[in-house]
Amino acid sequence: MADLTDDPNMSSKNLAEPLRRAIGDRYLTYALSTIMHRALPDARDGLKPVHRRILYAMRELRLASGGGFRKSAKISGDVMGNYHPHGDAAIYDAMARLAQDFNVRYPLVDGQGNFGNIDGDNPAASRYTEARMTAAAEALLEGLAENAVDYRDNYDGTLTEPVVLPASFPNLLANGSSGIAVGMATNIPPHNIEELCNACLHLIKAPNARDETLLDHVPGPDFPTGGVIVEPRENILEAYRTGRGSFRLRCKWQVEQLDRGMWQIVVTEIPYQVQKSKLIEKIAEVIQTKKIPILGDIRDESADDVRMVLEPKSKNVDPDVLMNMLYRNSDLEVRFSLNMNVLIDGLTPKVCSLKEVLRAFLDHRRDVLIRRSQHRMDKIDHRLEVLEGFIVAFLNLDRVIDIIRYDDDPKAALIREDWSISHARAMDEADYKSPALSDDEGLSEVQAEAILNMRLRSLRRLEELELLKEQAALMEERAGLEDLLESEEVQWSTIAEQLRETRKKFGRDYEGGARRSQFAEAGVVEDVPLEAMIEREPITVVCSQMGWIRAMTGHIDLTRELKFKDGDGPRFMFHAETTDRLLTLGSNGRFYTISASNLPGGRGMGEPLRLMVDLPNEAGIVDLFIHQPDRKLLLASSAGDGFVVPENDVIAQTRSGKQVLNVRDQVVAKVCRPVDGDHVACVGENRKVLLFALEELPEMGRGKGVRLQKYKDGGLSDATTFTMADGLSWKDPAGRTRTETELAEWVGKRAGTGRMAPRGFPRDNTFT
Structure with a gap:
C-alpha cells in the first residue's frame, strides 16, 4: 500500500497505514477482548465476567439465599443496564445455566420455575421465572464490603464493579468451566469441594507437594450427573500434571431380575452434558438399524430421577457384552476433555496444572x-x-x-x-x-x-x-x-x-455435597462377532430382477414358484443362514455388505436392495452371494480388464460400500466369480474364447486390473476359472452340461484375441 503521509492534500487527522497492520491491530484487540472478557475464566474465582456481574447484581438487589425471589427479567435487566452491555437473552441463558443442577455441580442461582431439564428442554422465558442466590454464591461474595478486592468502573463510568470475587472456595474446579476464545479454548470438569479443600490444606502444609499426593486428595472430577469414571489413574495424574487430557465417563447401570429368568438393564445415571432425549433417540436408531441385534427395546421411565430401561432380545445375552456394544455405539460412554486454560492473574491466559490452579486460589485467598x-x-x-x-x-x-x-x-x-x-x-x-x-x-x-x-x-x-x-x-x-x-x-x-469451615459447610453433610461420580476399571470385554449375537436360523434369500430382496424362513425348494411384482421375476435365489453376510457387486464396481439377519421377511415382496445400501439408481446388480472368508474372486469389467481380489478385502463397513473395481465412462463391472482352478476362460461378445493360466492375473485389493482379452469390436461377455485337467464345462442349448477337454487350440497368453467358440457353445456367450 502506498504511503500517503507526505501528501500535502491529506488531512493530519487521516493518516494511512498498511492494511495488514490495520487489520492485525484490530483483530488482536478483538482477540484479547474475547479471551479476557468472554471466553476464559479467572483462576481466582473461576468466573467469567458475565457470571461475576450476575452474582454482583443479585447481591445489589439483596437476593440472599434466605430471602425472597425476584423476576429473572429484573435481574438480567439490571445486569445488562448496569454492568454487561450485551443481549439480555445471553445474560439470562448464563444465569439459567448457573441454576441447573445437572450442569453445575454447586448451583450459584436458586431458580423458581422452569429452568430447563436434562432432556435438553430450554428454560421458560425470563418473565416467567424467579431467582435468588444460593449459599455457594454468597460464599463467593463474602468480604466484598470489606475491601477484599479491587473495583473498577462499569462500562459507562456511572457505577463500579468488582474485578474479581473474594471466593471462599476454589470455584474454578468446583463448578468447572468451558469456553472458546480466539486461537484457544478451555474445558474444565467440575470437582468435589470437600476434596478440593483437602488438597488446599495439604498445599498449605507442603507448598512443594507432588502431583501424586494431590491426586490422593482429588482422585478425579465429580460430575453433577454422577456416572462412573473408568480412566486409569496414571492417565488422570498426567492430565492434572500437564493441564491437558481426557476422562472416560460411563453411565451407571444395574441389572433388574424379572419373572421367568428374564432381566433388564436400568440406567440410573448418564454421562455429563449428554441430553437424555437425544441419547434415547440414538439408541432407538441403533435398535432400528439392527447394529446391536441383541438389544430388543428401550424405555424412558424417568421422573425426577433418571431411569432408562434396556431390554435384551434374549435372556441368554451377557449384560456386560450388551453394555459394551452400547458404549461403542451411543453416548452411554463419552470422553470429557480437560484443557485447563485459564487467566492465572486475571490477565494472562495459561494452561495450568492442578497444583498451579490451587496455588492461584490460595494466593488469592491470602490477598x-x-x-x-x-x-x-x-x-x-x-x-x-x-x-x-x-x-x-x-x-x-x-x-x-x-x-x-x-x-x-x-x-x-x-x-x-x-x-x-x-x-x-x-x-x-x-x-x-x-x-x-x-x-x-x-x-x-x-x-x-x-x-x-x-x-x-x-x-x-x-x-x-x-x-x-x-x-x-x-x-x-x-x-x-x-x-x-x-x-x-x-x-x-x-x-x-477458613477452608475447614468451608469444607464443613459444603462437604458431605451439605445437600448434594457427597461425591456423585464413582471410579471403576474399564475392564476388558472381548469383542464378540456380530454373528455370535444372532440366533442361527436357516433362510432362503430371494432377489428379483428389479432388485427386490427378501428372506424366506427355512430352506425352501429353489425350484418353487414365488410371487413377484408385475413385470418382475426371480434372479438370485439360494439357501443361507441368519448369521451369514451377503456381498453384492454393483455395476459401478463397488461392493456392498448386508447382514442376512437384516433382510425383510418373506411374507411380502421384500424391499428394494437400493434402500438397504447406497446403490445408485444408474448402477445395476452384477452378483449377490454369501461371503466366504479366505476365498478369492475374479473381477472383470465390460472392457475386458480384470484381476483377482481376496474376498476379505471387499467387505464394506458402511452403507456406501467399498470401491474395488475402477470403471469409468461407459465401462461397467461385468463379472464376479469365485476363483476355483488353475486357468481363466474368457469369451467376448464376438464369440471368441481365450484360455490362459490363472497365474498371469495379478492379485490386487483395488484397481482397474489388466487386459484379459483383446477385442476389435465389442467387449467382454463372460469369464470364469476352471481346472485344465478337468476340462471346461458349459450348458448346451438343451440345458445339458457339456465338458470339453481338448482345449489346446484356445489356450494362449493373456490379452490375446482368442479363437471362435467350440461347436455347441451357448448363444448367450456365457459359461453358466
Missing part, C-alpha cells in the same frame, strides 16, 4: 485475608479513636456540656480545649486509665464530631462501662490483627481454618 484484615484494623482504629473521645467526654462531662451549651463554635472549642485530669469527674483511676488522658492535646476532629452527635441517653454510667468494655475488646482484636499481618505463618493458619 483477600490481608486486605480484609487491614480494612478491619482501619475500622478498629477509627472506632478506638471515637471511643477515646467518648471516654474523655464522660470523664469531663460538665466541661463538655458547658462548651456545647455556651460556645458559639462548640466543635472548634472541643478541639482546642486542654483535657487534663483536673477536669475529670471523681472516678477511681484504678478502674481504667484512658490513653487520651495522658495527652495534653485536645480532641481530634473525628472525636469532636462523635461527641456532638452523641445522644443524651448515652450519658449513663452503664453506657460508659459498655464503652470501656468495647474498647478493651477492640484493643485485643487489634493486637490479633497486627500479629496476623506481620506473620505469614499466622496468615496461612487462618486460611486453613
